[in-house]
Amino acid sequence: MTFRTSVPLTEEIAERINALGQIGRTENGGVTRLLYSDSWLSAQTAVKKTMEEMGFSTHFDDVGNVFGRVEGTEERDRVILTGSHIDTVVDGGKYDGAFGVLAAMIAVSRLKQEYGAPKKTIETVALCEEEGSRFHLAFWGSGSITGRYQLNDARTVTDGQGTTLEDAMHQMGFGQGKYPPARREDIACFLETHIEQGQILEREHLAWAPVSHIVGMKRIIIRLSGQSNHAGTTPMADRRDALYAASQMIFDVVSHAKEQSNGLVATVGQISIRPNVGNVIPGDCTFALDVRHHEYDVLHDFCTKELENFRRIAEKAAVELDIKTWLDDAPVKMDPSMTERHGKIAQRAGVPFKKMVSGAGHDSQIFGVYCPTAMMFVPSHDGISHSPKEFTRIDDLATGVRMLMKILHEMAY
Amino acid sequence: MTFRTSVPLTEEIAERINALGQIGRTENGGVTRLLYSDSWLSAQTAVKKTMEEMGFSTHFDDVGNVFGRVEGTEERDRVILTGSHIDTVVDGGKYDGAFGVLAAMIAVSRLKQEYGAPKKTIETVALCEEEGSRFHLAFWGSGSITGRYQLNDARTVTDGQGTTLEDAMHQMGFGQGKYPPARREDIACFLETHIEQGQILEREHLAWAPVSHIVGMKRIIIRLSGQSNHAGTTPMADRRDALYAASQMIFDVVSHAKEQSNGLVATVGQISIRPNVGNVIPGDCTFALDVRHHEYDVLHDFCTKELENFRRIAEKAAVELDIKTWLDDAPVKMDPSMTERHGKIAQRAGVPFKKMVSGAGHDSQIFGVYCPTAMMFVPSHDGISHSPKEFTRIDDLATGVRMLMKILHEMAY
Structure with a gap:
């Protein structure tokens, strides 16, 4: 389903967040999508279908990351990558990771509708794994793209039932060369929108934050x-x-x-x-x-x-x-010039913001040592995350998408 | 099997301790006999059979306590009761409880062989439960005899699987009036031998202790x-x-x-x-x-x-x-005149002893508020108990049995 730009942004975000939150929904009203589980595959398949409906050209890579590409008219060899992760902790919320994936998709889809094809190629991504909830290994998605991990690393890591990461991956049809390799050399930069998972923005009545560092x-x-x-x-x-x-x-x-x-x-x-x-x-x-x-x-x-x-x-x-x-x-510094520029864009847009340090780990720390990376936060109500109670007001989500649109517009158009 | 008094006491004790320790034996070399489990019933049935072989007249009561009675020639209305409990913690040792049961049986059997029937009636007992390991209720055996507990109390207490104490009891054939009621009015006094479960006797090179108090x-x-x-x-x-x-x-x-x-x-x-x-x-x-x-x-x-x-x-x-x-x-004081007398018997016998406080709870604290009660300890190697490593040297066990024989002889003959 494609939402025309005439449909209010808040409406589209709410509908997409809720639809994705149904996949792996728990009886507590939370979401459980562990890597290479059935609910995980359903979610990635649904995301891929939505990307197609948005007119992106899509593909899985060999570890199960899903990409939706909008070809640039001028620069095709280098890719502006934006997104987040699709997996969740056990009984987590419907915003952590998912919002960053959907924010990227909605932003790019709306830019395309409004301004047509970008000059620079943009890809949206639903990374396969970040939480480390099933296996004692986190960032399998971003780590496989950036070369931190190789397929071999999947052999020795097991879940609580003794299944290896490799076997779990094979059971879902990945890791056997059916899809393009995960490793990429063409990523120009990475942008990730994420809920704060803390109370600082809400308490200080701020709407948005460019992230300067991810903690060590x-x-x-x-x-x-x-x-x-x-x-x-x-x-x-x-x-x-x-x-x-x-x-x-x-x-x-x-x-x-x-x-x-x-x-x-x-x-x-x-x-x-x-x-x-x-x-x-x-x-x-x-x-x-x-x-x-x-x-x-x-x-x-x-x-x-x-x-x-x-x-x-x-x-x-x-x-x-x-x-x-x-x-x-070690702590990872986000790209200072991007952080600076994004702050200025917020200022011009009248969005109340402050620069923040991320206390949580994110895929951006994996990309951050590999390519210029920018991360941005929207508020989390009461700072609650990894819980069915995780919540961000729809206006804050819309601000996050609008800021990403402005940033991508400046970068790619 | 009856051991003639010509067989060394140490040999009989070792054989009986090991035989009973086989019932409910765990792969760690410990013993698990939770109340109303199969291994528990096997142990009580084996104890009853041994009591019969020793010539005692035996019976179960309605909660599963096992008694072996030697009728007195002069006093039959009042009973000198001696024994301990048959149940264990999960993966416990083979001495805790079991030694007190066997010490009583061996002592009475040997007295009977040596001196014939006592003047006063003696009963040996294997109490059904003391540890509180399956249900959050301890002393079910002694508590049922002394009136601390009624059968009704079994209705509301459940184990980790949600089985009530009543259902567990019924499954083993108890609690339904098939056997005489547990409540007794004819107990003149209670004597219990037990391992110390601490290091004090061993460290001070003492062999035996009359217990003055059981802690609150x-x-x-x-x-x-x-x-x-x-x-x-x-x-x-x-x-x-x-x-x-x-x-x-x-x-x-x-x-x-x-x-x-x-x-x-x-x-x-x-x-x-x-x-x-x-x-x-x-x-x-x-x-x-x-x-x-x-x-x-x-x-x-x-x-x-x-x-x-x-x-x-x-x-x-x-x-x-x-x-x-x-x-x-509350703390329970053992009968001071018995404690005193038992100390003198030890002194005469040249057994190195000291009066002790029991830091552990025991059936004697239940009997202690109901009839004159005496408790006595033998050493525990390294003080280890509730563990497969629980151990008491055979000479110390023999001293415990000999002291009980002397005490019972003085009381009942």
Whole structure:
């Protein structure tokens, strides 16, 4: 279905967001579209069909990214790429990723209707995966395009059921050479619109934000091994209580992050203990520490100091400590000249905006080390994301699409 | 099989412990016999058969306790009851409960062989349940005998699968009046031998302990409700992190217990958070606090102060706090004259002993408020219990049986 530009933009956005949000809809009113699941394939197929209806020439690549191309009249070798990801977390919202895909499609479709073919070729994209929700590997879509990942990387990564990424991909018909390879050399730049997933824009009554940096992030797994023992018969002095040691570590690291007030955030979002029985001293505790900042030195120094403190705590509690850093991503700077220019466009359009740092990871950080990349945020109501409650007001969504139209118009026409 | 008294006691104990430990044996070398499970019924049936081989007259009662009776020549209306429980925790050891059952059987069988019928009637018992491992209700065996529980109480208690205690009981043929009611009015006294489940006897090179008190215990469930949110996009100052608040509470309460040095013990052995995902701030956290002491005032005052501190922490962290006390058991004093006499018997026998407080709950605390009750410990190697690694040296087990024989001989012959 193509919406004529005479149809209000808000109406088109609402209809498309809701239609896509039906695919993989959960009983809680959320959306679950894990990579290479049936709902994922339905969504990518629906997106491809819509792109065709919009008059874009479409194709899947070999990892399942979907592209819709509008050929430029002057520049065809280099592509302005815009879009976001189609996958979701379990029971996520209908805006995260999806809005960036649809914003790109709607913007390009409306530009084409209004101004005809662009001078420079534009492609809209629904990237196959960003969340890392099914496999412990994120950015499979953008990573495959930019060369961060190769098909071989899919062999050793498994999901919770033990299925490899490769097998899951094959089951959906991808990864076997039926489609063009994912790797691209012709991307001139990448633009991604996304919901903020935080409360800053809403609280400050702003409508839009060009993103200056995507934070660097460390994910560190802490394993503590003490001694399980009877909660009644083991004197306090004889205990090697792994949860007691963990509680001190968690309290300290979060408190220290609070004291920083430089934008650094530290979260322990995952914890498990064994045997996890009320009357047994926990012998084992594992927790995951997530720390983020947009300057790598600040991030690294904080983690180094905290891990030193963890070592002291573990020693005092007679608990063995094992530290595994399984993610150590440097911050990524978005293209400063694009960020600057986009701010000016917002200013001229009278859109209240501010430059922001993205605290969340996005495909733009993968593109950002490979080609000039611009990312822009629209507000998230109450900052809620990864939840059925995720919501952005339709006017804010429309502002996001209009800004993308203005930017693409300036770049490609 | 009956062992003649000419067979060494150690040999008989080892054989019986190992035979019973085969029933419900796990792949880790532990034992799982949850109430009203198949392995539980096999164990009770095997115990009943052994009691018959020993020449005791046996019966099940209506909740599944198994009794083996040796009729007294002079006193038949009143019964000296001795034994312990047959059920185990998941993957527990082969001594906890089981040794007390077998010690009673072996002691009475050997007394009978050596001295014939006692003057006073003795019954040995394998209580059906003590651990509270399948249902959130402990002491179902002793509680049913002493009137703490009625059959009706089984209707509302469910296991992890949603099966009621009543249904589970019916499935095994109990609770329907096929057997004599569990409630007894003829118990003169109760004696229970048990492994210490702590390290004190072993560390002090002692072989045996009459127990003076069983500690009082509070189990308190703490529920914290904050706000789940994105770990990257939510500034530290805006967080309502339930695990952060919990970590401070756990650290404080355990630290304060350590500072007491009056024998009080405090344990957080169980914790869960939601959504328990590395990149999401935990909105909900529930943990279980277990506090024990042998003086109720000390126990109560400690908990009152700690809960006040929890309230302050919750308020500061902007987290809602819900406190549920689901166990509030006063300490139970064992019969002081029996404890005294048993100490003298140990002294005469040259058994190195000391009076102890039991930090663990036992059936003796249920009997202790209903009839004169004596409890006695044998050492636990490394204090390990509720584990496949649970172990007591055979010489220590033999001392336990010999002490029980001496005590029963003095009481009943």
